Amino acid sequence: MGWFKAPGADPSADARGALVRVLSADRAHTAGAGVYLAGRRLLTCAHVVNAALGLRMLSPRDPGAVTLDVSFPALAAGARQARLVAWVPPRAAHHQGPVADGSLEWGGDLAVLELDEEPPPPVGPVRWLDMRAGQLVRAWYGGGQPFSYADVQVGSCDGRIGYLDGQLSGAAVDDGYSGGPLWSPADGAAVGLVMGRITAPGGAFDTQHTVRRSWGLTWQSVRQELVRVGAAPDPGARAGGAVEADDSVRDMMVGPLHILLGEPTLRAAHSTALGAALGLHTRADGTAPPVEELAHLLCTAERALPTLAESLAPSLDSRGRAQLDRLLALGRLTDAAGLLSIAEHRGLLAKLDHLTRQDPGLLPRAATAALPYVELPRSLTAARLAPEDVPGAVRELEEWPGDGSPVPEETPRLPALLRVVEYAAAETGGIACQALQDWSGRVAARLGVHASALGERRADAARWSDRSAGTGVRVLVELSRHPKDPADHYRCSVWRMRADGTAARTAVEAERPRTGREIARLVREVAGGAEGAGQSVALVAVSVAPDALHLPVDEWDGAGPDEYVPAPLGEDFHLVLRCPQIRRRSRTGAGDLKRRWSARHRSEPLIADHRISDETELVALLKTTHRDTARVLVDGPPGRRTQLLRFCLAMGVPIVLWDRAAGEGGGAVPLDPPHGPGLHGPVDELPEKVRHFRVRAYMDPRVPVRPALVWEDAELPLPDELQLADPSEGTDHAI
Template sequence: MGAYDGRICYLDGQLSGAAVDEGYSGGPLWSVTDRAAVGLVVGRITAPDGAFSAQHTLRRSWGLGWQSVLRELARVGAAPEHVNGGRERSAATLAEAESVRDMMVGPLHSLLGDPRARADHATVLAAQLTLRAPGDGSAPTVEELAHLLSGTERALPTLAESLAPKVADDPRGRAELDRLLALGRLTEAARLLSVAEHRALVVKLEHLTEHDPGLLPRAATAALPYVDLPRSLQGARLAPSAVPAVVHELEGWYGDGSPVPDESPRLPALLRVVEYVAAETSGDLARQALREWSARVAARLGVHPSALQERRGDADRWSRRSAPAGVRVLVELDRYAKDPADHYRCSVWRLRPDGTPARAASESDRPRTGREIARLIREVAWGAEGAGDGVALVAVSVPPDALELALDEWDGAGAEEYISARLGEDFHLVLRCPKIRRRSRTGPADLKRRWNSRHQSDTLLADHRIGGRAGLIGLLKTTHRDTARVLVHGSTEHRGELLPVCLVMGVPVVLWDRAAPGPNDCAPLDALAPHGPVDGLPERVRHFRVRAYADRVVPARPALVWEDIELPLPDELQLADPSEGTERTG
């Protein structure tokens, strides 16, 4: 062997026998001296053309040492048991563990020098770890406690959990606890979370993952953009059963690399992921529970509050994201009395980048099927300038009796296409109903006021407890005068009573499940975070539709009214003067 840098080894072969050649890559690297395979062959360094000089090498090859191979196996969770912390440990590893254990004695003496305090904390620790404690209340020695902390999984953070309140107002005690936790990072057993912290987090994440399998991978990717995530987090979905293993791996990454004040501990990567999960979680209670958990763990670790708040702010800004602005398409559907069932007449406009409209298609001359209309919308959206810059917004104006129409499921894929192309999967497909909206003298002013307050106002839940049509009108006139978002739950009859009220009174964002048979069938919509950042709602609805179409277990079919005041309605569009010709403008 010529040289080994801990990762790659360079090999200078003898001028006898066969040299490394094409096809040897991946083969075992055999050591004659050790009579064992010590790595893998990777390649050879080809001799230059022309005459040799004194600086040239003969038969130089390169490979990976066994240490590099084992590191890569461990990174993907495929290393042999003894490499992942099993019973076989080298003498050097054992000596290092013993040194760490000896170094723990000092801070333990400072924190638990009083035998009575040590006995109390040891009793609590034993109960958490399901270990037997002496019945006479005697205290273990500091050395015995150090041995337990360095060799028992989660023992150190569990003890720190009970010690943290004691040293909250004691800078010297806090420094000793930080020193103890730092030593724990050098052991294989300590982990980041206490027994109780770990149990609570796993339960919360399993519940959230069951309702939204993409939540944890989505949040981890955003929270740790420069980290090689575990394989289980690299996909789009995560099963609840995989949560414990994911948490276990994320615990191993202690710092997020961002600056912290006063040389305080860095925020662990796991807590950053939890903050991003909380920001994306639907439901105020679930979000609050995660943030309180994160704050408790951060305080126990000695993380400065400002560091946690900064990462929480990052997570909130990420959650308020929306898809990049794409093409905007306006569609108007209408029906004549003699038209066949499930057929509509369709006109389509495309908005130019400067906001001016261009008539893209007018198909009102004859009624068309949903598939035909979907193909027409796709052609307009994909053919527009900037079609690849983001997800296109398709705003469809429908007649009053078509608010429950399943147009998001209209499939515009051609016969030769391999993948379906439902409108709700490929576009931000939203509804509008100008014929209802205009049945109010104050409608335009109401719409503008509510739209401009959409980031400050709370979501109004309109279910069977709201008092029907009269109750909803009363709320929208008084305590919810500026409310911009209404979530409607209930049967088809109940929705048919409340939806017109929302539209007439200028509510710009209305969300409901058109497949819900009754008032108690609202839980499936929780996965799209209906109370989350409002500007990201069309994108969350699109994600939900993609999952729902692929998973027959998800019965919900969300419908979204989205009245952006910057988008003109069809009869407000400034079209070309007919006297200038019959050509369509574009």
């Protein structure tokens, strides 16, 4: 590799491009140093954080999600804010416990910070290698001044700690150096972090005392600690070094590259731009890199191929487009290429980070709707996605192939990631929607996706968003009991879901046990005061404990003392039950629920009656012939019915119907048509069918049936997953 050079390959280059200055709380002085890892993350020492906060230097106590002022002193002026996201406390060197005062060395002592925004473009990650004895390394003061460098040699290294000896000339490692990278110019890599210095004891100096000896943590021990706390940098990032090239793939790339960039001047121009995007040095002598070297770079440098394609695509004719498509297809055979260019990836992360902070449920909802037949990554199976998990989710989505829908003229299929982005855009609306769609359109054009294919998926997303937006009033209720509560009294919390997905909690005395009548009145008031009340029947979803699935919540009457007409909740609302505690006891429960819920319109219902001998047979059916079944009707005597019901919920069945009043012989009046609501027909009509049946059953004493319905809408958050609205906006009712 001669035309492209990594910064570390230049003997004059160093790690100051990744050096971080950690400021004191008053910004008056430098608390210490740090180093840029990747993304928005920075690495420093825990004792540097303590120093910045004015705490005892080696205090092991986690200060929490504090925010510090940091800067990149060598490359960018001005301070930025970074939040503490991972804490490895200082601990005694050879055992767990606090570090004693006066200790010369210790373990742990790491902190990971996350910037509020992307670092400025000149900042880039360093390459990391393991430390070894004999290496000549350089450290810098946190202020980043060029003259502050201190050159030392690794005199001894046990894999955990490296002892560093300096010459009696030049600067010495001192206060303010802690947390900074130990840079090996010969290797072009950082090999550890500065930790502390070993000073001579007090009193008169003796020639036998240690002079200019300091110590640092080796990269191998730092990496182990970061892995333990889940904060290790992505091994696929550029900081981790090059990916091994597949010689056969590299050789196959040479032909298309000759056709696309055979002219040296054109190849030099595109290669210079590519090198700048990758943070590589390139020659400025008018030469162009050999095609073979360019092919090697495309196979080994992360996002190099899509970044080159981004600059090539706008000017290509049909012949050139075919060669670029061939290159991109070859790139899928490597570990380095990726789907997005560096600029595309950075732009998407910025947009999604902002949207996720506003609506943590946006990406999981969009991914579930856009990819109903795909087993989503773990980060997208939860109801909420944290901003720090966005990069990992995007990386996983990048690896999935295009959708299975037909495309015109043998053009590429729309990638799964772009389909999710389209659904997120449709759900967002406004300027944010336009920004995401513009991004998606540019990437699709660069990939050669036909405009009609993108338009069809965009229309699908719009239809989904329109359908999900018209869900009407939704009220969530959570019931619980304390051991000393009076019989038939329950603790109650109530939320009203807003159209934007936020939840408004009613201002109630949540700690007071209430009767069923009191709870029913509260629910009626909350639902009746919601925007759009009266336009359609409201959904009231009640979360209960496993032993409360038998509660007659639907019969609780919320009519006031002066009202003529009774008002059982089950008559006026789509009263459904939820029991997440059972599902959470299953390792696969969350994934099962999402899969079955997505298949609810096409899967056939299952009748669990006397023909199913026991729960073992039920489990076997739900794992095999009814793996996607979303609807189960449970019948039989109370004990057996309860057991089958719980197994259904544990296996993620979202819709379960049973007769709460059925005795030992099972239901006297079957729940199947023509007498009962049944499970057949359009799924979304079932809550209304159950409500109609309840109205008739409550009025006719000859109908002893009391249908209970579990309705676990995978797109409706549970109480402990709610995104709460701003309390300053007020609530509808106070009791």
